[in-house]
Amino acid sequence: MKKTLKILIWIVAIYFVLCAGFGVVVAEKFVHPELNSFEEEAEKEAEYGFDAFYYIDSLHPSEHECVSEDGYVVHYEIFECPGSRKMVVLAHGYNGNRINMMPHVVLFHDLGYNCVVFDQRGHGYDEPRFVSFGYYEEMDVRAVAKDAQTQIGKQDVVGFAGMSMGAATVLMAAEKTEKLDFIVEDSSFAESRDMLIPNVPGFVLKFFRPFIPAMDAYLKLRYGFSTSSVNPLRSVSAYPESLPVLFFHSEADKKVPYSPAFEELYDAKKGIKVKVSSKTADHTMMILEDPESYKKSVADFLEKYVER
Numbered sequence: 001m002k003k004t005l006k007i008l009i010w011i012v013a014i015y016f017v018l019c020a021g022f023g024v025v026v027a028e029k030f031v032h033p034e035l036n037s038f039e040e041e042a043e044k045e046a047e048y049g050f051d052a053f054y055y056i057d058s059l060h061p062s063e064h065e066c067v068s069e070d071g072y073v074v075h076y077e078i079f080e081c082p083g084s085r086k087m088v089v090l091a092h093g094y095n096g097n098r099i100n101m102m103p104h105v106v107l108f109h110d111l112g113y114n115c116v117v118f119d120q121r122g123h124g125y126d127e128p129r130f131v132s133f134g135y136y137e138e139m140d141v142r143a144v145a146k147d148a149q150t151q152i153g154k155q156d157v158v159g160f161a162g163m164s165m166g167a168a169t170v171l172m173a174a175e176k177t178e179k180l181d182f183i184v185e186d187s188s189f190a191e192s193r194d195m196l197i198p199n200v201p202g203f204v205l206k207f208f209r210p211f212i213p214a215m216d217a218y219l220k221l222r223y224g225f226s227t228s229s230v231n232p233l234r235s236v237s238a239y240p241e242s243l244p245v246l247f248f249h250s251e252a253d254k255k256v257p258y259s260p261a262f263e264e265l266y267d268a269k270k271g272i273k274v275k276v277s278s279k280t281a282d283h284t285m286m287i288l289e290d291p292e293s294y295k296k297s298v299a300d301f302l303e304k305y306v307e308r
Contacts, residue, residue, distance in 0.1 A: 023214025030196060031130040031223060033095040035123055041099040048288035052102040059109060061117075066147035074140045075125040076118035078148055079105050086157040087114040088184075089145045091166030093284060094131065094195070097124035103287045104161055107295050111302065114155070116148045120166065133192045134169035134232070135225040141173035157181045157306060163284040164188065164256065165195070171232035171265075174239065182306045184298060186248040187284045189256045190264040192230035233268055241271025244305035246298065250281040274301050 042052040061077035068074055077098065088108050092100035098117040105115040120137050122129035131137075141160060149155055159182040160170035167188035174180055189195040193212075216226040239245070247269075249262035258277070266275050276297045281289045 019210040020214040022211040023216075024218050026196075026211060027215045027218050027222075031132070031219070033131060035095050036097065038097055038099050038124070041096055045099070045103065045288060048285075050103055050288060050291075052099050055102055055106050059105070062151070064147065064151060066143050068136075068139045068143040070136065070139060072121060072129070072136075072140065073127065074118055074121075074144055076116055076144050076148070078151060079109055079115040079117070080152060081109055081112055081114050084112050084114050085153075085155050086112060086159075087116060087145075087148065087152070087155040088159040088161050089116045089118075089141055089148070089170070091118070091137075091141060091160070091162035091169045092120060092123070093162075093164030093166050093187075094133075095123070096120075100163060100284075101161075101166070103291065104163075107287070107291075107298060108161070110295070111299055113157075113159075114148075114152055116144055118144050120169070130223055131165075132223065132225050133165055133195070133227075133230045134172050135230050137165075137169045138173035138176070141170055142177055145177070159183065159306070162186070162188070168192075168195075168230070168232045172230075172235045174243070175235040180243065182244045182246070182302065184246045184248070184301070185265075186286065187250070187253060187256050188232055188261065188265060190231075190233040190261045190268075192227040194261045195256050196227065233264055236265055237268040237270075239269060239271070244272040244274075244301065245269050246301045247273065247275040248277070248286055248294075248297075249275075250278040250283070250286055252278070252280050253283045255283040272305050274305075 045052050059079045061079045063077055065073055065075050090101040090104050092098055098119050101117045105117060108115050119126045122131055145158060158180055160174055161184040162170040163186045167185035170183060171185055171188055174183055220226045247266050249258050251258045278286045287294045
């Protein structure tokens with residue numbers, strides 16, 4: 001009996017050690033992603049007929065940098081729209097770079113907006129850094145929005161827009177931004193686990209479920225945040241009713257599933273809100289799959305709720 005009990009204890013101990021190990025491995029995998037180059041991101045957009053480098057050359061952006069409140073240096077570009085007093089800050093997604101947001105730059109620039117794009121922490125031209133899924137990155141959005149106005153002057157209209165992790169980042173940044181006139185979010189997660197869990201190997205989820213609290217404990221100790229700290233849903237529920245938010249998400253999205261993320265975020269927003277969905281587009285690809293429809297949705301939203 002005692003021998004059986006000892007064996008059982010050892011099995012349980014080994015199981016939880018494995019769970020803890022998987023927690024550490026998964027955490028490190030996600031906070032240090034394999035990053036795509038500018039060329040790789042441009043190639044993905046080129047598959048839809050969009051030439052990012054052509055527009056960069058045509059619109060002549062100016063390069064800048066600013067310091068976030070924790071001392072991190074953020075690199076960003078401004079695509080000025082001459083004579084405009086309207087500005088939008090654009091945030092790209094996980095493991096990408098500012099090239100991701102060039103379709104949005106073109107869209108908003110055509111609508112008369114000064115467009116500000118930056119590299120998320122550890123991405124693009126920024127110095128190596130772990131990714132916190134928006135927990136620290138939201139400070140960079142606010143820093144860039146403030147610094148850009150020292151470069152091009154105080155703006156009458158200021159908005160945030162983002163895709164995927166970038167959308168989550170701007171949704172959290174908005175809660176701490178005093179003057180904000182609108183948000184356009186595309187494919188955000190409601191809670192960081194919405195993005196993490198679908199991308200974890202199935203056998204880990206099935207047999208080693210306790211890896212999640214182990215991962216959270218490791219993230220908190222090592223990097224100062226946990227998955228529960230990254231919660232756009234909580235931020236959206238705190239917005240004033242007067243802040244207009246345009247939500248995009250595809251029902252075919254497998255990286256950040258439409259349900260529950262999109263439904264929870266939309267339901268949490270009180271007051272002015274609009275939702276647009278697709279049945280076929282891949283994750284964040286709605287703007288490239290049907291650019292004219294996407295642009296019309298944004299233009300109608302701005303005309304009705306922002307530029308009245």
